[in-house]
Amino acid sequence: MYIYDEFDRTLVDERVREFRDQVARRLSGELTEEEFKPLRLMNGVYLQLHAYMLRIAIPYGTLSSDQMRMLAHVARRYDRGYGHFTTRQNIQFNWIKLEELPDAMADLARAGLHGMQTSGNCVRNITTDQWAGVAPDEIEDPRIWAELLRQHLTLHPEFSFLPRKFKIALTASAHDRAAVKIHDIGLRMYRNGAGETGFEVTVGGGLGRTPFLGKTIKPFLPKRDLLSYVEAIMRTYNQYGRRDNIYKARIKILVHELGAEKFAREVEEEWHSIKDGALALDPAVVADIAARFHYPDYEELADNPPELAKAREGERFRTWLANSVSNHKVSGRAIVTLSLKPEGGPPGDATAAQMDAIAELADRYSHGEIRVGHEQNLALPHVAQRDLPALRRALDEIGVATPNVNLISDIIACPGLDYCSLANARSIPVAQEITRRFRNLDVARDLGRLHINISGCINACGHHHIGHIGILGVEKNGEEYYQVTIGGRADERAELGTILGPAVPYGEIADVVEDIAAAYLELRARPDELFIDTVKRVGVDPFKERVYAAR
Amino acid sequence: MTSPLQQKLKITGPVVVTANRLGDGAVVYRSGDGSWTEELAAAAVVTTTPAAMELLTAALSDKLRAVDAYVAPVELTPHQQVLPGNLRERIRFNGPTVALPGES
Numbered sequence: 001m002y003i004y005d006e007f008d009r010t011l012v013d014e015r016v017r018e019f020r021d022q023v024a025r026r027l028s029g030e031l032t033e034e035e036f037k038p039l040r041l042m043n044g045v046y047l048q049l050h051a052y053m054l055r056i057a058i059p060y061g062t063l064s065s066d067q068m069r070m071l072a073h074v075a076r077r078y079d080r081g082y083g084h085f086t087t088r089q090n091i092q093f094n095w096i097k098l099e100e101l102p103d104a105m106a107d108l109a110r111a112g113l114h115g116m117q118t119s120g121n122c123v124r125n126i127t128t129d130q131w132a133g134v135a136p137d138e139i140e141d142p143r144i145w146a147e148l149l150r151q152h153l154t155l156h157p158e159f160s161f162l163p164r165k166f167k168i169a170l171t172a173s174a175h176d177r178a179a180v181k182i183h184d185i186g187l188r189m190y191r192n193g194a195g196e197t198g199f200e201v202t203v204g205g206g207l208g209r210t211p212f213l214g215k216t217i218k219p220f221l222p223k224r225d226l227l228s229y230v231e232a233i234m235r236t237y238n239q240y241g242r243r244d245n246i247y248k249a250r251i252k253i254l255v256h257e258l259g260a261e262k263f264a265r266e267v268e269e270e271w272h273s274i275k276d277g278a279l280a281l282d283p284a285v286v287a288d289i290a291a292r293f294h295y296p297d298y299e300e301l302a303d304n305p306p307e308l309a310k311a312r313e314g315e316r317f318r319t320w321l322a323n324s325v326s327n328h329k330v331s332g333r334a335i336v337t338l339s340l341k342p343e344g345g346p347p348g349d350a351t352a353a354q355m356d357a358i359a360e361l362a363d364r365y366s367h368g369e370i371r372v373g374h375e376q377n378l379a380l381p382h383v384a385q386r387d388l389p390a391l392r393r394a395l396d397e398i399g400v401a402t403p404n405v406n407l408i409s410d411i412i413a414c415p416g417l418d419y420c421s422l423a424n425a426r427s428i429p430v431a432q433e434i435t436r437r438f439r440n441l442d443v444a445r446d447l448g449r450l451h452i453n454i455s456g457c458i459n460a461c462g463h464h465h466i467g468h469i470g471i472l473g474v475e476k477n478g479e480e481y482y483q484v485t486i487g488g489r490a491d492e493r494a495e496l497g498t499i500l501g502p503a504v505p506y507g508e509i510a511d512v513v514e515d516i517a518a519a520y521l522e523l524r525a526r527p528d529e530l531f532i533d534t535v536k537r538v539g540v541d542p543f544k545e546r547v548y549a550a551r
Numbered sequence: 552m553t554s555p556l557q558q559k560l561k562i563t564g565p566v567v568v569t570a571n572r573l574g575d576g577a578v579v580y581r582s583g584d585g586s587w588t589e590e591l592a593a594a595a596v597v598t599t600t601p602a603a604m605e606l607l608t609a610a611l612s613d614k615l616r617a618v619d620a621y622v623a624p625v626e627l628t629p630h631q632q633v634l635p636g637n638l639r640e641r642i643r644f645n646g647p648t649v650a651l652p653g654e655s
Binding site: 027048345349351426 | 577639651
């Protein structure tokens with residue numbers, strides 16, 4: 001856990017006081033909606049179809065058990081008893097009343113939580129690997145660098161009114177769990193040939209109506225230069241990014257129109273004027289931030305303890321272990337993923353009761369720490385392997401032990417037209433129906449790793465372009481239709497999916513997914529060839545033929 | 552963003568003016584007496600462009616009780632019951648089409 005200091009607490013408390021005053025002035029009529037809207041957006045407050053929605057940042061996806069309890073309290077006291085974990089390590093409450101928002105924010109602030117920079121044309125919540133600090137393949141903990149960037153870019157006066165929103169993600173593992181290539185800035189930590197650790201910097205990634213993967217503009221950036229180089233990118237964007245057309249305002253359009261090489265030259269020029277100034281990182285500053293990340297004092301444990309060996313005799317446990325438990329960098333420990341994708345459930349939602357129970361289990365089994373991933377699942381990062389049998393039973397009791405992590409029913413979905421004022425079509429019922437079609441986990445396991453992403457509109461909050469199967473809801477003559485892409489992926493080999501063919505109506509979309517799954521089973525070269533690899537090998541045409549032959 | 556008053560209104564059937572209540576965001580409809588109601592049945596239904604424009608103009612001049620007013624289609628049943636005119640409005644009126652977490 002990162003331990004916030006007095007500066008952070010003061011900042012958040014001051015923001016709550018400001019917002020309380022702003023809400024009072026809006027409710028009294030002293031502020032018009034035009035004046036108030038940018039103020040509420042700066043605090044993550046949107047007006048959706050049925051109510052106000054509050055988005056709260058979970059920096060680098062790390063939550064303490066006390067913070068989770070506070071989220072449960074807010075869900076229960078101010079909302080309708082649940083929250084929605086998003087694809088960017090945030091949580092959203094869908095039914096908050098404006099009149100009660102200042103109290104809700106004050107309660108959240110007591111746990112160090114807030115909605116600052118979760119909306120608006122500023123640098124949004126900086127995301128990273130949900131396994132940061134415990135992943136066996138990690139170079140070092142990327143959260144230290146995410147926190148550095150968070151501190152530098154929070155309320156940064158030069159970057160509080162950018163042409164458009166700005167998203168940064170980091171990974172420090174060979175396997176990218178943070179989807180860095182679809183971010184405005186993606187940072188991949190690695191060790192170069194000389195043994196130095198630094199960052200590969202990509203820019204201009206993003207989805208929405210004009211999807212692009214990030215392009216590498218700096219193959220290796222030394223750690224000392226992280227802030228100055230990011231500052232140079234943002235200054236270049238701030239100077240040249242378009243403000244006349246919202247659809248062309250993201251940095252991805254600028255990079256595309258200028259060309260990555262020219263954009264890189266502009267950044268380089270700016271960077272050289274600032275790189276040796278105040279933003280050059282003093283190792284003592286980095287060490288100070290690193291020191292504020294508290295790591296558990298693990299007791300020494302061996303891998304595969306007798307409790308685990310005994311539990312393996314049970315099939316249900318074995319299935320869950322193989323699916324939801326991952327290797328930890330410390331022997332005798334494990335990382336446990338909690339599926340928020342039960343059969344027939346809304347992806348990413350958790351009730352207040354589940355949040356409280358997860359907090360309790362985190363205290364008992366995970367040194368009080370919980371992680372949130374962009375796949376809309378949670379994780380307990382510090383579990384002793386001997387505790388896995390008891391933990392599985394407890395997770396099963398609260399409905400978060402479905403062994404479907406990374407399988408076809410582990411669907412990433414935005415709230416869609418059931419909640420969102422931007423959406424054209426529903427996402428949640430589509431996801432629910434697909435999970436029912438693939439409720440048989442033997443079938444799902446046979447299909448293997450297969451990510452479905454669903455967005456209810458072109459803004460792509462469900463990241464449909466990078467789903468192995470991507471589903472985009474559109475509206476045609478008042479009816480919901482769904483366009484399907486296949487072959488997208490979000491990891492270190494990121495790719496955008498290819499459109500399969502004409503959109504299909506709501507009533508057929510789950511059938512289409514079944515057809516694609518059936519085609520894959522026939523087309524795969526061998527049982528362990530993943531769906532995504534089969535698509536890469538055979539292309540989309542065989543899938544297209546299967547889906548559209550009967551339509 | 553273009554103001555609703557600057558948008559071209561082309562009314563081809565019955566419509567109401569709807570918005571979200573300022574204090575809690577709840578869906579509300581403009582009634583004939585200039586108040587806001589949660590009951591679609593109590594909303595003022597108009598069928599011509601001038602009448603819709605008049606209703607919307609009055610709604611938008613209310614800066615305190617409701618936010619983001621706009622014209623929305625409705626359907627009238629043979630018994631003159633007022634129903635939301637498209638899926639988005641049905642969802643706004645009835646709530647999400649899925650059970651909320653925690654509901655059985």
